[in-house]
Amino acid sequence: MxxxxxxxxxxxxxxxxxxxxxxxxxxxxxxxxxxxxxxxxxxxxxxxxxxxxxxxxxxxxxxxxxxxxxxxxxxxxxxxxxxxxxxxxxxxxxxxxxxxxxxxxxxxxxxxxxxxxxxxxxxxxxxxxxxxxxxxxxxxxxxxxxxxxxxxxxxxxxxxxxxxxxxxxxxxxxxxxxxxxxxxxxxxxxxxxxxxxxxxxxxxxxxxxxxxxxxxxxxxxxxxxxxxxxxxxxxxxxxxxxxxxxxxAGIHKGIEIVSCPTCGRTRIDLISIAKEVEERLTGIDKPLKVAVMGCAVNGPGEARDADIGIAGGDGDALLFKKGEIVRKVKEDEIISALLSEIEKM
Ligand code: SF4
Missing domain, CATH: 3.20.20.20 (Dihydropteroate synthase-like)
Structure with a gap:
């Protein structure tokens, strides 16, 4: 209308x-x-x-x-x-x-x-x-x-x-x-x-x-x-x-961050990671779905479904890109690895 x-x-x-x-x-x-x-x-x-x-x-x-x-x-x-x-x-x-x-x-x-x-x-x-x-x-x-x-x-x-x-x-x-x-x-x-x-x-x-x-x-x-x-x-x-x-509302195709609410299974500091990823991606006008997930329950599924994402492990995470596992990264490298892959995209 x-x-x-x-x-x-x-x-x-x-x-x-x-x-x-x-x-x-x-x-x-x-x-x-x-x-x-x-x-x-x-x-x-x-x-x-x-x-x-x-x-x-x-x-x-x-x-x-x-x-x-x-x-x-x-x-x-x-x-x-x-x-x-x-x-x-x-x-x-x-x-x-x-x-x-x-x-x-x-x-x-x-x-x-x-x-x-x-x-x-x-x-x-x-x-x-x-x-x-x-x-x-x-x-x-x-x-x-x-x-x-x-x-x-x-x-x-x-x-x-x-x-x-x-x-x-x-x-x-x-x-x-x-x-x-x-x-x-x-x-x-x-x-x-x-x-x-x-x-x-x-x-x-x-x-x-x-x-x-x-x-x-x-x-x-x-x-x-x-x-x-x-x-x-x-x-x-x-x-x-x-x-x-x-x-x-599904109108603007910009950066969409999919992140889980965390629970007792989370073994990485996901809240800080998600916040920092969101801050660092603010103002970037690219249609990208970025998954920041805490564990293996829903993590790999969401991360695979996204353009890029991580699924947390115990002090590390799997990095996914376009549905494929790229590599395992240590917790303190998650943000830089994610951002450098996004930059290449
Ligand atoms: S993805 Fe894993 S850590 Fe995150 S809320 Fe779901 S079960 Fe918990």
Whole structure:
């Protein structure tokens, strides 16, 4: 159920069956060009397709010009209330802007829409459960999926009335069930690309769990064109988490680590080995299944089924590649042996 409409953000297309794009948001001061560019480069290295940054003042809007000169990652300017910041961000070269048209005067939204049209850049309508209008709150008795979808259509109408249709939508709530229900409803009723996310999802641990359930269930329904895993953590944590969710949903074919939970049969320090292998392979974008298994019960089977893997013994392990035993390695050589074989692949 990918969206019918397609939009372009810089050199990336979103919607209409295109690859699902991964986004993150800078936590630097946007006006600090050096810090912002460095963070964008780190995010790009991890596979981030699009970055968003807060534009709270004119200094931040102006900084976009220099940031865009230094990096080629599509840049989304996040703006609230002040239409002048939106116009300045567009002038400075933003590839997309995120606004809530409902919290700006209509004639000012018309100015923004005209400028976006002239520059051929889209607008994301970002509905957030925390900022629903008082009327919708009252009508639906609080934050509900229906209230959020109605809010999205109110915002869409404002833009459509300005003869603007280059739109993508997000409907974020901090409650996962409401979040999922809102996106499902929207996907049935609208042709616009959907930006998935669970807002204020929490710290790294809780945020990844909530996002995996919220975003993951939508992806399994075939809903979603781009996504961000929002974490109360460094943005650099968000991108691998997004790819982890895409990979678990069977959409992104990246590194997949299959590791056993360990038990009384484990005779090597499998937990540390699996953690280190995962860390060392973070950011590598190759479709590889890597098995890190504790013993001979399920180990050889999983390791054989993987592209590469180990099955632990007593202070050593068997190294498998494409279903064949390569050799036996000592425990302290497991990680280096595994990584050097992966490098050759
Ligand atoms: S693979 Fe072996 S060590 Fe790992 S959980 Fe299964 S039985 Fe235990």
């Amino acid at each position: 990918a969206s019918l409409k397609k939009i372009r953000v810089g050199n990336i297309f979103i919607g209409g069956g295109e690859r699902i794009a991964v986004q993150s948001m800078l936590n630097t001061k946007t006006a600090d060009v050096k810090a912002s560019v460095m963070q964008i480069c780190r995010l790009k290295e991890l596979g981030c397709d699009i970055v968003r940054a807060a534009v709270p003042d004119l200094e931040a809007a102006e900084a976009i010009r220099e940031i865009k000169r230094l990096v080629d990652v599509p840049f989304v300017a996040d703006i609230h209330f002040d239409y002048r910041l939106a116009l300045a961000a567009i002038e400075a070269g933003a590839d997309k802007i995120r606004i809530n048209p409902g919290n700006m005067p209509k004639d000012k939204v018309a100015l923004i829409a005209a400028k976006c049209k002239e520059r051929e850049i889209p607008i994301r309508v970002g509905v957030n459960g925390g900022s629903l209008s008082r009327e919708l709150h009252k009508k639906y008795g609080g934050v509900t999926a229906e209230a959020m979808v109605e809010s999205a259509f109110e915002n869409i109408k404002i833009l459509n009335d300005c003869d603007f249709d280059d739109i993508c939508i997000s409907l974020k709530a901090s409650s996962v069930p409401i979040n999922v229900a809102a996106y499902r409803l929207m996907a049935k009723r609208s042709p616009y690309p959907l930006h998935l996310g669970v807002t204020e999802a929490g710290t790294e641990r809780q945020g990844i769990i909530k996002s995996a359930v919220g975003i993951g269930s939508l992806l399994l329904d075939g809903i979603g064109d781009t996504l961000r895993v929002s974490l109360t953590a460094e943005p650099e944590k968000e991108v691998p988490a997004a790819y982890g969710i895409l990979s678990a």
